[in-house]
Amino acid sequence: MRKKKTIILILFSLICGLAACSNGNKAKVQSVSNGDQYQKVGSFSYIDQDGNSYSQADLDKKVWLANFIFANCETVCPPMTAHMAKIQKLLKDNGVKAQIVSFSVDPKRDTPQKLKAFGMKFDANFSNWHFLTGYHQKDIETFARKSFNTAVSANPTSDQFIHGTSFFLINQKGQVIKRYDGVQNVPYKKIVNDIRDLNKKER
Known part of the structure; x- marks a missing residue:
């Protein structure tokens, strides 16, 4: 029973707390600028x-x-990765170029081999989708907070992790300019169009 309650709390935190529900707003796309400044x-x-x-x-x-x-x-994570795989296919079908990076929040157990097997379950194309590991737990927690303003933490009562569920869009300058819901009502077309528009700006 305790484990079941823990999982429910994790789900609540992920979807509502860390996924940026935005005061009940149902919008699935958020600008992440602070005035004219981007993270x-x-x-x-x-x-x-x-x-x-x-x-x-x-x-x-x-x-x-x-x-x-x-x-x-x-x-x-499974539905998020399935959604990302769909985005990857849409990008390819529409001739839109972009890289995809999935950072592991469990680097101790997520070896390269394990991450590759995980990606293969969702038919990930590794030519432009990289699953990253090879750092300490504290490193990814700090990196996620400072670079993406999102929380990552280990759950002390289970083998699961609490982390944000957003998809982040990063421009050519390495700035995080938008975040999208990665679990429910993923705005596939909006993401593809936003990436296409960014690519056009650099031409």
Whole structure:
């Protein structure tokens, strides 16, 4: 019973607390600017699902989407990853270029091999979708907070993790400019169009 209550609390926190429900507003797209200022993604150098180094330098002058997941997730991560896979296919079908990065919030257990197996369950195309690990738990908690203004924490009573469920859009300058609901009513077309518009601005 205690485990069941814990899972319910995690779900509530994820969907309402950390997913930015925005005061009951049903909008699924949010600007993340503070006036004219955007949050910039901090420097990082991690390891992807193939065991290769992957850093912000690989994303220089590129548009990309980011989210936070873990392979052992029992709640929101599978649907989030399925939604991201659909976005990846839509991008390809519409000839829109973007990179996708999924940061593991469980780096201790999420080896490159485990992340690759997780991505393969959803037919992820690893040519432009990287699942990252290779850091300490505290590192990803700090990185998520400082770069994306989203919380990540281990649940002390289970093997699950509390983390935000947004999809983040990052522009060519490495700035987080929008966040979208990654669990329910995902605005697929809006995301594709926003990425297309960003790519046009750099031409």
